Amino acid sequence: MKFVSSLFVLLSWMQLLSTQDTEIPKYGDLIILVDSSDSMGLKTFNQLKSYISRIIAEMQIGVDHYRIGLIQYNEDIHVGFSLSEFKTKSPMMNYIKNRFLFQGRSLMTGNALQKVHEIILADKHGRDKSKYPQVLLVITSGSSNDEINPSISTLKQDGIRIITVGVKEASLDEMQAMATSPQLAFKIANLKDLNAKDMVTTIQEVVEKTYYVEGTQTPVKANTPVMSELLKLTSSFDVTQWTNTRSDDP
Template sequence: MLLVDGSGSIRNIDFQTIKTFFAGMVSNFNIGPDSVQIGLVQYSSNPITEWHLNTHQTKYSLLKAIANLVQLRGSTFTGRALNYTLQNNFKPNVGMRADSKKIAVLITDGESRDDAILPSQKLKDAGIEIYAIGD
């Protein structure tokens, strides 16, 4: 799962750089229902699932979704986004396979307006590896 900070503190040019980074990363994987699946949650004041793990069955479809991603704006609530992702995205009904690694990659530009430590620990306790990329 990709978690991207779409808050107003992210400049438009930086959001475009994030999208380019995602596209480059996706290009290195075989995307499909029996291969790599990538979902994305964008967050600011409130998180939203842009697409679930099982939404895009081809690399082309996923790259098109990344290109069409529109920044939310708002404030940075990383803790809320982490809780949301645990509750809504690492589930079998939206593509989580029991035998696959659970990985969350978080990209943010800075400090959260809420606590992110406890929510990140909840993800770790659920067996989800978290990688954070920040400014």
């Protein structure tokens, strides 16, 4: 009967999935949160400015495409530009080049995550999250001087998908705790290994993967060939009748 129960749960979940809107989002709202503390340092910060500009250059920006917000943090956060401020790449790139300046001071990631969450909730121009998922890209250089777990839990409970990039002395444990899944935590030994195209691909994959198996961090695309065939099978499968015929099983 354990097998029957397990199969019943699996088939029920898949049938429920088949009744939901399976349209996969193409774009989202991306907030880039960049460590600007003493542990990052001016030289590395300036290298990351170039990396961020290359990411933006590779993305489709617009009202019906990606929106991007940029924030730097140390003991507090400093908003560069909000999600709704710039609608094209050019002003974003100009801001990063001329006005996105290194700050220094200590590193408090927990405080930054909490305030970023407040900014997201306060967005008066917010879009439908089912069509435009919210993604947070955190770039950090060391261990936080404050507690991060409460802020992480709040962000994840609100469905915000998190990618982390760590440079210098970044804590892999903290990065993996922040990320939606450990596979979305990238510790970089050499800044030359930072590839903007790869990150844009990762962001796109995170936006598109909207279905998660309960109790795991494993995303399941509803429109993959395998899932489509399984959904066809379960849509015509009478689970109740099958379990009744198996009621005599030990």
